[in-house]
Amino acid sequence: MKIWSFARHRAFRRCRREYFFRYCMQHQQDCGNPSLSERVASLKRLKSDENWLLSIFRNEIIDLVKFGQKDISLDRLGDMEYRVNSAFSRDFSRFAATLRNCDPSGDCTVALHYAGVESLQTLHASHLGALRTLFAKFAESPFCHSLLSLEYTSMRDFRSPDSFIWENMELLAAPDLIFSSPDGCVKIVSFNAYSPECGGEWDFRNGIYALYAWQKMKTPPERVNTFSVFFRADSELALLPLPYRMPPGESLEKIAGTAKAMQDFENSTVEACIPKPSLCQACISCAFRTLCW
Numbered sequence: 022m023k024i025w026s027f028a029r030h031r032a033f034r035r036c037r038r039e040y041f042f043r044y045c046m047q048h049q050q051d052c053g054n055p056s057l058s059e060r061v062a063s064l065k066r067l068k069s070d071e072n073w074l075l076s077i078f079r080n081e082i083i084d085l086v087k088f089g090q091k092d093i094s095l096d097r098l099g100d101m102e103y104r105v106n107s108a109f110s111r112d113f114s115r116f117a118a119t120l121r122n123c124d125p126s127g128d129c130t131v132a133l134h135y136a137g138v139e140s141l142q143t144l145h146a147s148h149l150g151a152l153r154t155l156f157a158k159f160a161e162s163p164f165c166h167s168l169l170s171l172e173y174t175s176m177r178d179f180r181s182p183d184s185f186i187w188e189n190m191e192l193l194a195a196p197d198l199i200f201s202s203p204d205g206c207v208k209i210v211s212f213n214a215y216s217p218e219c220g221g222e223w224d225f226r227n228g229i230y231a232l233y234a235w236q237k238m239k240t241p242p243e244r245v246n247t248f249s250v251f252f253r254a255d256s257e258l259a260l261l262p263l264p265y266r267m268p269p270g271e272s273l274e275k276i277a278g279t280a281k282a283m284q285d286f287e288n289s290t291v292e293a294c295i296p297k298p299s300l301c302q303a304c305i306s307c308a309f310r311t312l313c314w
């Protein structure tokens with residue numbers, strides 16, 4: 022059965038070469054280059070720096086909601102800041118050990134991997150600075166209070182994606198939080214490491230989450246509200262929940278169209294799939310750039 026996800030769709034739009042490395046290569050045993058396959062498998066493990074920082078934050082916010090905090094006091098903020106910093110230090114030490122030991126199976130981020138051991142200090146300072154900016158924005162924004170004051174009868178957090186079947190395809194969905202309201206409505210919240218101006222097709226992604234609620238929770242689309250929260254540190258709109266979403270019919274049509282394009286691409290030959298492209302903005306933060314430039 023074919024798997025479709027928004028992450029695959031975005032990679033396909035961003036760069037065919039990246040899409041090939043990430044999603045097709047392991048199925049093409051005849052690509053005839055075992056050392057390339059090995060390098061791709063190792064680079065695929067690298068984390069995006071922005072997503073890593075966001076995940077530290079995300080886990081804390083989810084815990085706040087899960088443990089039924091109804092308000093966020095200064096003490097609570099202090100505890101949270103401490104835990105965010107601890108999680109950052111713990112992860113960073115792990116990444117640094119991977120770099121120092123040249124361990125291809127260890128955890129690391131794209132920026133650290135490419136900057137190398139000699140830049141660890143600089144990257145530690147800049148990433149910690151970004152995390153602190155994020156925390157300051159979080160502490161002064163009304164977002165957390167509005168999230169904590171939501172009325173709900175049950176809540177689910179998605180540490181890993183769930184899926185639903187549509188037209189012989191498995192569609193993956195991974196919103197961050199889903200709240201079921203006492204009035205029978207559903208509120209879906211997703212956190213983004215980017216700003217809304219980044220051309221992220223957020224309405225499409227929210228449309229997929231609404232389909233998920235329809236298929237898996239039997240909640241009709243008109244009773245689903247979706248909220249995107251943008252965490253980009255330099256974005257004026259960071260932490261503002263913005264509700265918008267694509268209608269179900271349009272989302273399904275778009276999924277079918279992109280699934281067909283991906284299928285056609287995967288059926289073509291390796292050489293046709295990955296002609297060397299020109300350097301683009303996406304290359305700067307791409308895990309595979311050593312294979313291209």
Ligand code: SF4
Nearest residue numbers: 036039304307310313
């Ligand atoms: S480095 Fe650039 S061209 Fe190469 S896979 Fe990444 S985004 Fe594509």
